[in-house]
Amino acid sequence: MRRNLQNGERLRPIDLARGHGLSTQAIRNYEEAGILPAAGRTPHGYRTYTSLHEGALRAFLALVPGHGHQTATSIMRAVNQGAVDEVFRLIDESHAQLLEDRRTLQAVESALRDLDPTTAPEPAAVSGPGGTFIGPLAGKLGIRPATLRKWERAGLVSPRRDPQTGYRVYDEADVRDARLAHQLRRGGYLLEQIAPLIAQVRAAGGLEPLEAALFDWHGRLSARGRAMLTGAAELEAYLRERG
Known part of the structure; x- marks a missing residue:
């Protein structure tokens, strides 16, 4: 006062x-x-x-x-x-940071719009020979491979292992989950907050669980x-x- x-x-x-x-x-x-x-x-x-x-x-x-x-x-x-x-x-x-965070939110929403859960293949159908390794995926996201391994331990991504080399292989669904995790982390969400969202997206075959998170994110940016x-x-x- x-x-x-x-x-x-x-x-x-x-x-x-x-x-x-x-x-x-x-x-x-x-x-x-x-x-x-x-x-x-x-x-x-x-x-x-x-x-x-x-x-x-x-x-x-x-x-x-x-x-x-x-x-x-x-x-x-x-x-x-x-x-x-x-x-x-x-x-x-x-x-400038607030503007960047707004752009990050827009990028998340854009990424979600590009996802069509109704046509997403089941895990067994995408575990073929295709996919990307940890290094290229980390480089594409601008993070360290150690971060992807941490996300795997937290349940955010579930790459399979190449039977011959033992290397992690990230299929299309894993890349999608990694992108979502990356954007939500930039938005200030904790791993323990992101994990159930991604788990629900996988289980429900839809992105509705993220709507509340995005609405909250919008609110926090406006409040700032x-x-x-x-x-x-x-x-x-x-x-x-x-x-």
Whole structure:
């Protein structure tokens, strides 16, 4: 909640903390991290804060939902050091990442549109001599072979083994599952969240289980975008107060 402070009014750490549901230790930690400007001191060495510190705290807390704790911290440090160009660079990077995440979501939806579960062959029918090996598939997805092996242990892909060489062979269904897993991982989903989705797609012969996940993904991206606007407003107010 925004406080109406008179010019020169001094605040104790507890005053800042209570207004935002924080502990006094959190306030001290934020100051030490450079999120807040350095506090003033009483003759007895106690910290004192002003409306400027409260503005910094509001800006930081508003930035976190849209940019994440680490980036929000870097933004506030740059502001307090007077490095305004660095502030804008960090914000631009966050917006670029959000745009990339939106494009990733579009890629997932595009990949799903290309899949026709009604014509997907049964596992026994696609386990013939064709397929791709782990190296080429990993290269195509831009990941390491070790990642594909990890996904296999998590049940996301189920490649067969070549009877002569023992190498993993990924058929068309495995490549599809790997693509979906890759896109969902980029969207922030955990392996334990992805595994049941892919299992349901295989068992049901349809992609309906992913619809709720994609809807949630859309919501989270929109929430981040809205949070960035809120953070920008508070940051602008803090920049104006700093002068």
